[in-house]
Amino acid sequence: MRNSSLTTNNGAGSDASSIFFSPKEISVNHVNLIGEITNPPRIYELPNGRTIAQFMMSTTETYLDEKGDVKTKDHWHRICAWGRWVKVLNELGYKGLRIAVEGKLSTRFYYRNGQRQSISEVEINDLIIL
DSSP states (O other), X not given: OOOGXXXXXXXXXXXXXXXXXXXXXXXXXXXXXXXXXXXXXXXXXXXXXXXXXXXXXXXXXXXXXXXXXXXXXXXXXXXXEOTHHHHHHXXXXXXXXXXXXXXXXXXXXXXXXXEEEEEEEEEEEEEEEO
């Protein structure tokens, strides 16, 4: 039996509703990647004293084309890491290392020659060495 006090649509809808948010208010920024590091992580110290590790990661997508043939497509992702992951990547990260990354997509802006530029990258929350 369903407890109608837990629904936001008077008990007459899908189970996708929440007691805290309506479906229109829910959004997610979540990225999961499994692939390999394509260049050794670069470690930087920022002016505020924080350190960051940056590297590229490749993933391979496998799909069927119109004829039913198996095809693959490589994708490259810009990755950044903060905190304890900087130390892990500095000690253990190398080109070709297979990893699983969980994080969020982050976009930052900067100016080069008076032009506003942007970079989108995956910011690591969790990392597993495979």
